[in-house]
Amino acid sequence: MVASQNHILRDCGYVLDAENAAETARLMLRDRLVNEAMGGVLPEGVEGRRLESILDLACGPGGWVLETAQSYPWAKVTGIDISETLVRYARAQAQVQGLSNARFEVMDLLEPLPLPDDHFDLINARDLTGLLTPATWPRVLHEAWRICRPGGLLRLTEFERPISNGAAFMQLQELTLRAFQCLGRSFPPPSHHLGILPRLASLLREAGYRQIQQRAYVLDFSAGSEAHEALSRGYEVELWLSRPFLLDAGVTTPAEFDTLYRRALLEMFDENFAGLCYILTAWGQKVCPDPDFDERGAASSWPD
Numbered sequence: 001m002v003a004s005q006n007h008i009l010r011d012c013g014y015v016l017d018a019e020n021a022a023e024t025a026r027l028m029l030r031d032r033l034v035n036e037a038m039g040g041v042l043p044e045g046v047e048g049r050r051l052e053s054i055l056d057l058a059c060g061p062g063g064w065v066l067e068t069a070q071s072y073p074w075a076k077v078t079g080i081d082i083s084e085t086l087v088r089y090a091r092a093q094a095q096v097q098g099l100s101n102a103r104f105e106v107m108d109l110l111e112p113l114p115l116p117d118d119h120f121d122l123i124n125a126r127d128l129t130g131l132l133t134p135a136t137w138p139r140v141l142h143e144a145w146r147i148c149r150p151g152g153l154l155r156l157t158e159f160e161r162p163i164s165n166g167a168a169f170m171q172l173q174e175l176t177l178r179a180f181q182c183l184g185r186s187f188p189p190p191s192h193h194l195g196i197l198p199r200l201a202s203l204l205r206e207a208g209y210r211q212i213q214q215r216a217y218v219l220d221f222s223a224g225s226e227a228h229e230a231l232s233r234g235y236e237v238e239l240w241l242s243r244p245f246l247l248d249a250g251v252t253t254p255a256e257f258d259t260l261y262r263r264a265l266l267e268m269f270d271e272n273f274a275g276l277c278y279i280l281t282a283w284g285q286k287v288c289p290d291p292d293f294d295e296r297g298a299a300s301s302w303p304d
Contacts, residue, residue: 015130015185016241019085024061026237031063033227034126034157034279037217041068042122043155043283050121051075057125057144058082058109062090062102064126069094069102075121080107109140115147123148126157129196133185141207150288154209157281158196162221162235164275166267168260172239175257179249200282209284219277223270231277232268239264 016023035041041064042051052075056065059079069077079102081087087104094102107113109131123144132140144154161173180186180194187195201212221231239261246252252260267273 022237026234028063055120069099078103118149123154148286155283160278162277168263178251197280204284210287212284214282217279222274
């Protein structure tokens with residue numbers, strides 16, 4: 001079953017092995033750090049009491065869903081992911097934490113979702129860059145439009161490759177960028193970034209969302225910072241799990257990667273290390289064309 005699941009995950013475009021135990025721990029930790037950096041789990045200014053039905057796309061081990069369900073116990077929060085292993089893990093965490101309002105289901109984000117039209121008040125998606133391509137982003141966002149209620153929100157949060165003063169660390173980031181470009185997974189034209197952050201607002205707009213807003217955040221994982229140890233350990237896992245992806249893309253060799261990886265670890269845990277991770281969140285509203293729809297769905301129920 002594990003081998004079969006890994007094959008499915010590769011076919012669906014995951015860059016890293018999503019079912020690796022170390023990756024599960026990394027994702028749970030990063031969810032917590034990102035939530036803290038962004039000041040909470042929900043879009044800025046959105047009043048939680050207005051949210052009754054929330055969906056998280058490609059939820060992984062469920063960190064965002066679990067924290068949202070705990071923070072807003074009156075809301076029904078659902079997470080979907082293609083990985084049966086991760087969904088089982090998330091369900092177990094919800095049970096341990098007594099979160100009866102958190103639900104997890106196995107679904108393929110790249111296929112039509114067996115979910116009702118016009119249903120969710122808020123649809124959240126975080127770090128889909130590791131799954132989607134420029135060709136599949138519009139399809140997923142249009143499906144999100146179908147299941148979002150009139151007046152509801154779609155919120156996207158994405159990450160750019162981190163920057164640092166570590167030469168080997170940055171060389172590995174450049175190799176990752178080159179692999180994304182070689183395999184058609186980054187937005188054109190080729191540049192020094194993945195191209196997703198400047199495209200978030202236009203992707204929402206092209207999918208039909210309006211009243212689009214954006215906000216940027218930064219995670220400092222420099223030596224001596226509060227997040228240094230946790231985020232550096234996370235990058236230690238992420239870089240190692242990227243090895244098969246980089247080798248398959250033909251952008252490095254095993255010997256080159258292993259040398260760079262060892263040097264990058266020394267750099268990250270050096271007392272002079274400096275590193276930043278950039279985050280952008282963008283959200284838009286599904287505006288109903290009918291001015292007479294009910295008050296709960298009215299555009300005025302959401303902040304401008």
